[in-house]
Amino acid sequence: MLIDNNPKLDFDDVLIRPKRSELGSRKDVDLVRDFRFLHSERHYTGVPILAANMDTIATFEMADTLREHQLGTALHKHYSIEELKEYFEKVEEEHTKLNRRGDGKDTVFYSMGILDRDKEKLTEFLEQKFSWDLPYLCVDVANGYSERFANVIEELREAYPDTTIMAGNVVTAEMTEQLILSGADIVKVGIGPGSVCTTRKMTGVGYPQLSAIIECADAAHGLGGLICADGGCKVPGDVAKAFGAGADFVMLGGMLAGHAQCGGQIVGDKMEFYGMASESAMIRHSGEVANYRAAEGKTVWVDYKGPVSGTVREVLGGLRSACTYTGARRLKDLSKCTTFIQVNRQLNTVYGD
DSSP states (O other), X not given: OOOOOSOOOOGGGEEEOOOXXXXXXXXXXXXXXXXXXXXXXXXXXXXXXXXXXXXXTOOHHHHHHHHHXXXXXXXXXXXXXXXXXXXXXXXXXXXXXXXXXXXXGGOXXXXXXXXXXXXXHHXXXXXXXXXXXXOEEEEEOSOTTSHHHHHXXXXXXXXXXXXXXXXXXXXXXXXXXXXXXXXXXXXXXXXXXXXXXXXXXXXXXXXXXXXXXXXXXXXXXXXXXXXXXESOOOSHHHHHHHHHTTOSEEEESXXXXXXXXSOSOEETTEEXXXXXXXXXXXXXXXXXXXXXXXXOBOEEEEEOOBOTHHHHHHXXXXXXXXXXXXXXXXXXXXXXXXXXXXXXXXXXXXXXX
């Protein structure tokens, strides 16, 4: 047994210190990032915010709307092959009309797990013989620390050398490095910070999200890889803190819940939102909670908020404002311009609530 006494911080533990700025207006801030991915060597241009691969969030409708704002989506993995085929054919047709490929404006990830049936489904999907290689792949498991997970990433990299692979979730530098060396272009960072995730309560396992981002970004960037901060953002200021801490991409779940483009049930003025390890999700997709496991997510009912574009504008507006406060003319510069101030925090705060 070991105890790490070094301070570890979450979003609520810090504020960003303002600095002198020559920016005259929020409209002068450029939120678009340009990346060339380490392994796939594909080029990306866009605002690096993604809808999380949850079936109440990452729908086709959400992807279409976010694309209009140059944001991306990691589609949930429970769509059928026929549904995915129809959707990606539509995206391919749009690509052809606009003569662009791999562009951030069209950043839609195919999502999968690491079971044999997940790999078989991917193979069957790609047998549809599209005229393009699969551009973006999200390989998602709750616990990215298994040897099997790293082995699957190696297999997928060998099978799909031109595909940009995002893999996770992990929260430490060592495993971030392992996944990048195994073939991941982007490592997804976060265990337990999501608003409908109860992993920290059920298992006692986790890592404060801000520190996880800082440490994993440092490890990834040293190898030429990237990270995606997944979970814990409750307000636009948290998104700014994630980018300030070194995240290359930020994934949103709860902040996008309750909108017209989401997949949850609507009852009155409330909309369903649940974690993908919740009882609701397991019953919906597997028919039951397996007798060897417990649910590590919960179901909540959030206010119905109408179209998601209004929330997107709030997030992007808050992010531009954070850049003006710190003197960052580009989102790319925000981490260089960020100084975090540690603040007092209520002692009774419970991670995961």
